[in-house]
Amino acid sequence: MKSKKIIYLLVLPILNLIVLLFLLEVIESFIVVLSSVVLFYLFHSLKISKKYKKKGLNSLFILFYLAILFFPTSHFISYKINDNNYYLSDYLKESAHNRLENEKQYNQFSTLNYEVVKNSLSKENDSILNKLKLFKSIELNYLDSISLSVPEHHKKTKGLSGGGLAPPKYYLTLHRNNDRIDIIHHRNSTIRETLENYLDDYYSFYERSKDVKKEIGFVDFWFASISSFKFSEIIPNTYLTKSLWLFQSIISFILLFYISTNIPQLRINKR
Structure with a gap:
């Protein structure tokens, strides 16, 4: 039963990952898959470990999923639909141009x-x-x-x-x-x-x-998104993407607050 609950909880992140992989290049796919596997493994290890108190782990995982995968994916898909949804700084464009020159x-x-x-x-x-x-x-x-x-x-x-x-x-x-x-x-x-x-x-x-x-990839958006676009070379540029950004900022605040108040509950039990 515990294994089934874990699988149900991982359904959305896995579906999110599958959708994302259709939009990524080979190298980005490898980075995202590897990072996701590590995250899923750590969560699974915590859930089945008798050394840890499990209270709050599900909520913590969902918040982490929203912060580090769902919102970056949503921003990236929005960019793929219309690149004018985001403002790209001249520095970022120049960096992308230099990457292309090196590749050439x-x-x-x-x-x-x-x-x-x-x-x-x-x-x-x-x-x-x-x-x-x-x-x-x-x-x-x-x-x-x-x-x-x-x-x-x-x-x-x-x-x-x-x-x-x-x-x-x-x-x-x-x-x-x-x-x-x-x-x-x-x-x-x-x-x-x-x-x-x-x-x-x-x-x-x-x-x-x-x-x-077109050279701006998911990794660029991931780094910008997890920092809530603070000090970023990418900025949401429409009402829709700004609203997504606002909702993301709220979730990030809840995540930080949740961690600060609930992490002690995940401490290792003393024998």
Whole structure:
């Protein structure tokens, strides 16, 4: 019965999370899912632990859910519906623009490289594109050469991209005339899959580069929202979003008050 009560209590956060994942990029999805799993695990541990008094845990969890997931999600969905619902500071736009420039350089996005990759997919033989590994003696129709390598310029920039994570070890290197393109390549991917991933990433980058507002993601809204938009580079800009902001501020105040008055009830019982 206790397990069922916990499941019922987690229904809304889980549904909220599922809806949110449809709007997020891969990296943001990973961050949100990981954070949510940690929160759910901690709550579940407290609920089933005999060392803790359980009074007030349900209300505390609901308030936490509203503050750190529901309201950030609501603001982000509102922004996705109409980006004019929020004012974005020039500093935030410049930061987003810099992220796009770093992404462009790191992934070697350009119209020329895009054309080379696209033509490689259409003009090279399937016997080459469907390989997991490359051998020295291969015949190419369009490219001058293709190989797996760890480019020197990627070694030097190790840890500067992807939120400080080290880049993948292998790169697929394409040569066409005097052009060289280094594309991230995973060991279990075929040549075709690597080239297709490059094109998908390029399309995503191109759409975001046309309108820098599309580069503003859930993580930006999450940090702004949990601080109730105080000292934030994002500000609600319509009556609807301002009303949501007001309601959120009230819930945040209740949460802080609830914590200050009820946390002692969650203390560890002495044996």
